[in-house]
Amino acid sequence: MSNKPKRTAHIISHTHWDREWYLPYEKHHVRLIRLMDVLMDTLENDTEYKSFYLDGQTIILEDYLQVRPEQKERLEKYIREGRIFIGPWYILQDAFLTSGEANIRNMQIGHKDARRYGQISKVGYFPDTFGIVGQAPQLMRQSGIDNALFGRGVKPTGFNNTVADSEYESSFSELIWEGPDGSKVLGILFANWYSNGNEIPADPEEAKAFWDRKLADAEKYASTPELLFMNGCDHQPIQTDLAEALETARKLYPDTEFVHSNFPQYLESVKGHQENELSVVRGELRSQRTDGWGTLVNTASARVYLKQMNQQGQALLEKVAEPLAAYxxxxxxxxPHHLFTYAWKTLMQNHPHDSICGCSVDEVHREMVTRFAKSRDVAESIIEDSKRAVADAVDTSSFAQYGEDALPFVVFNTTGWERTGTVSVELDVQRIYFRDGIPLDEISRRIQTLELGERVVLDPSGKPVPFTLEDLGQRFGYDLPDDRFRQPYMARAVRITLQADAVPAHGLRAYALVSGQAAAQHSDNASASLITGNNVMENSILRVAAQPNGTLTVTDKRNGREYRDLLVYEDTGDIGNEYMYKQPEGEAPLTTRDVQASIRVVEDTPYRATLEIVHDWEVPASADELLQKEQIEVVYYPERKAQRVKETVPMKIRTLVRLEKDGKGVKVEASFNNQAKDHRVRALFPTDIEASRHRVDSMFEIVTRDNQPAIEWQNPSNAQHQQAFVDVSGETAGLAVANLGLNEYEVLRDGRNTIAVTLLRSVGELGDWGWFPTPEAQCLGEHAVQLEIIPHDGRGEESGAYAEAYQFQIPWTSVQTGIHTGELSAVHAPFVWSGEGVAFSAWTVNEDSGDHMLRWYNMKQQPASLRLEWPQSVSRAYKTTILEETEGASVEQLSESLELEAGPCEIVTIGIER
Structure with a gap:
């Protein structure tokens, strides 16, 4: 008699709902309304239709009720009864292109919205995410989730989501997934995709053929007799005859138990079996042991303008608006919790993988641009209110001694580290309000004839600060008071640029623009220069020399290391699509190595020098006619034979290279008007550092990746994802290249370990399962990109190089204020922290408790000490999770300071109860 356990077929009904993709949002939206109506009718009329999983994202509830608000009570009933499973996310976000804090807000808001309905599905759901970051197990564990279900990252997925056999990283579809901090979750790989139980036949003959194949496919990978069948797919309608289909299956296979199941039931069943030892998969899930053609990694460079908007939107919300509002x-x-929730939701509506990845039809991405602007407008409104509230509390009375026309202003550093750098501030020297009754022509005359005279910028101690002043002339403005009608005025405005020194982390420093005697005493303080030779800039740390071809030679004075040939531009053809890059066969890249550049000094001040480098270049206009034929015929992109045309178009690149007086890096801004199609532009930074691996910024982690891909890799390109920077380091030297919204890089196997950063990728089709033209993905028109070259001693965490790269992501904030007393000193920070190798991530206020929440993560694989000093009155401090739960949190009394150990790669959240 066989002891083989009876197998169970768990059928889980679901739909994977891409809010927008090959159709615009509203066309998908209409189909969603129809689906939800049918779902609730089915649940009401068919007691054998047990439950439905709503794709792990609570935004579906918002989308449905926006059109069908009268269905809310009915919807809530089925959720509370456990027949519709919702959460834990707000949206199903892309993992590599969204920030760590965005993912935390996604989980927090998803839980908050689901909690209103009385139930949160604790399922780590990543059905179609284009690879998953290594810290996902820790994020799951800190959210009370002990599992992760995913379709990509461990095995190959081919054309139209077909599954291919190869040597697997996991022995089974069930595995243990371990994060860099040691967090472990039960991983469930959709080895036969998340549609392997789709459209189950009710007809016996069809059902026999269906289940013979499907049961064998599931058993091929399963480690237990608990077999998972996902009854649904992308935008899949409800199978209304499922009960009949399952009854047919039970009659055909009496040795199998067919259950209309759900994820909690299925996961518990899997956990009850320990027959086979599961493989442990560690870290990132990036499909490295594949041929490299189906990884979808080049979505990191599709429609780069979207990534840049996203970087700006995330930085403004999490690194400026939130800390300033907490301040x-x-x-x-x-x-303003309500405004933050609205701004985050609006931003996160751009974070699904088909949205932020830039792999949808043009209508989708046009709407994304509007959402980015809406979220940014809310963030900027919060910033404006918050910075003025803090500035009003700063004691600027020391500037009164310089006369009534002294103009104080406050510079904020909302990064997690002390900061020195160049700041530009706009000030109104004089305002005349319309309410004063002066005729408009007289107002204009007075404003325009105002003598600016000799002026100087002073710090709080009265020390003069080198600066430059630009007269902006007359401008119109208005106040929007809380207690009165709008108040228009005319002003004489100036822009001053200066170096702000040692502004404390999450703190401020006040300055003033003054005239009169103080200005006369210090009128000759701005005489130093960073220009030390012909096209050479130099500070105490770095020497930067521009060569005739526009490349840079950067010398790190601290160790004598010289980096040559930095900032070559490369152009190649791209006959791929929004998902994947494909260079035409036999094509040699075009570069600016042999292009003579025009170079001149455009800024020479004591605090900053800038070189302008101009390349007058030409590149092929497009791919040839064969490409469109191959696209229409849906020829798989690795097999395409198209080439580029001989005709060329101008590709003029204007590059500004900046070095600040105390700068640790060289800042680069390049702008160009793209008139070419079907191509890719990259910036190349040879490191000449011997290293087989490199380090790259990812979500709450500095990941180490191999320069050489796995042996299964066939794609000539080995491009990968980055967030803030990529770094190639040796024992005594390293070179990091930071970026703003340039999420794709490659470390070239060229003998020089060159870091290549993608600046633009132009393609004309969506790709994937059909022919979807996307002419706007050619990204014609004006573009501007920003990078920073950061040499260091090989220890990125300890040397401050990574902190510099993180600070590069975050803009300075400033505001004009008046002369007044205040509770805050002119140089002030509300708290001080320290921890070598630890990165600061967030400062917010919890909506339920009102406690201040501070978050860090350990960048290192070794434990790190973290010290926090909070001089204000504090009742207690406690360590909590990313969900900021107080129940069960470890509590420490904070007598002005708190010390704790952050484990390897640990994400640490501290609550401060005041």
Whole structure:
């Protein structure tokens, strides 16, 4: 008699709902309304239709109820009864192109929205995510989730989501997934995709053929007799005859138990079996042991303008608006939770993989641009209110001694480290309000004839600060008071640029623009220069020399290391699509190595020097006619034979290279008007450092990756994802290249370990399962990109190089204020922290408790000490999770300071109860 356990077929009904993709959002939206109506009718009329999983994202509820608000009570009933499973996310986001804090807000808001309905599905759901970051197990564990279900990253997925056999990283479809901190979750790989139980036949003959194949496919990979069948797919309608289909299956296979199941039930069944030892998969899931053609990695460079908007939107929300609002909260201003939720939701609506990845039809991405602007407008409104509230609390009375026309202003550093750098501030020297009754022509005359005279910028100690002043002339403005009608005015405005020194982390420093005697005393302070030779800039750390071809030679004075040939531009053809890059066969890249550049000094001040480098270049206009034929015929992109045309178009690149007085890096801004199609542009940075591996910024982690891909890799390109930077380091030297919204890089196997950063990729089709033209993905028109070259001693965490790269992501904030007393000193920070190799991530206020929440993560694989000093009155401090739960949190009394150990790669959240 066989002891083989009876197998169970778990059928889980679901739909994977891409809000927008090959159809615009509203066309998918209409189909969603129809689906939800049918779902609730089915649940009401068919008691054998047990439950439905709503794709792990609560935004579906918002989308449905926006059109069908009268269905809310009915929907809530089925959720509370456990027949519709919702959460844990707000949206199903892309993992590599969204920030760590965006993912935390996604989980927090998803839980908050699901909690309103009384139930949160604790399922780590990543059905179609284009690879998953290594810290996902820790994020799951900190969210009370002990599992992760995913379709990509461990095995190959081919054309139209077909599954291919190869040597697997996991022995089974069940595995243990371990993060860099040691967190482990039960991983469930959709080895036969998340549609392997789709459209189950009710007809016996059809059902026999269906289940013979499907049961064998599932058993091929399963480690237990608990077999998973996902009854649904992308935008899949409800199978209304499922009960009949399952009854047919039970009659055909009496040795199999067919259950209309759900994820909690299925996961518990899997956990009850320990027959086979599961493989442990560690770290990132990036499909490295594949041929490299189906990884979808080049979505990191599709429509780069979207990635740039996303970087700006995320940075403004999490690194400027949130900490400034928390700062203002300490001065008594209400923290605008409702506005943050709205701004984050609006931003996150751009974070699904088909959206932020840039792999949808043009209509989708046009709407994304509007959403980015809407979220950014809310963030900027919060910033404006918060910075003024804090500035009003700063004691600027020391500037009164310089006369009534002294113009104080406050510079904020919202990064997690002390900061020195160049800041530009706009000030109104004089305002005349329309309410004063002066005729408009007289107002204009007074504003325009105002003498600016000799002026100087002073710091809080009265020390002069080198600066430049640009007269912006007359401008119109208005106030929007809380208690009165709008107040228009005319102003005489100036822009001053200066170096702000040692502004404390999450703190501020006040300055003033003054005239009169103080200005006369210090009128000759701005005489130093960073220009030390012909096209050479130099500070105490770095020497930067521009060569005739526009490349840079950067010398790190601290160790004498010289980096040559930096900033070559490369252009190649691209006959791929929004998902994947494909260079035409036999094509040699075009570069600016042999292009003579025009170079001149455009800025020479004591605090910053700037070189302008101009390349007058030409590149092929497009691919040839064969490409469109291959696209229409849906020829698989690795097999395409198209080439580029001989005709060329101008590709003029204007590059500004900046070195600041105390700068640790060389800042680069390049702009160009793209008139070519079907191509890719990259910037190349040879490191000449011997290393077989490199390090790259990812979500809450500095990941180490191999320069050489796995042996299964066939794609000539080995491009990968990055967030803030990529770094090639040796024992005594390293070169990091930071970026703003340039998420694709490659470390070339060229003998020089060159870092290649993608600046633009132009393609004309969506790709994937059909022919979807996307002419706007050619990205014609004006573009501007920003990078920073950061040499260091090989220890990126300890040397401050990575902190510099993170600070590069975050803009300075400033505001004009008046002369007044205040509770905050002119140089002030509400708290101080220290921890070598630890990165600061967030400062927010919890909506339920009102406690201040501070988050860090350990960049290293070794434990790190973290010290926090909070000089204000504090009741207690406690360590909590990313969900900021107080129940069960470890509590420490904070007598002005707190010390704790951050484990390897640990994400640490501390709550401060005041």
């Amino acid at each position: 203002a909260h300490l001065t008594g201003q209400a923290y």
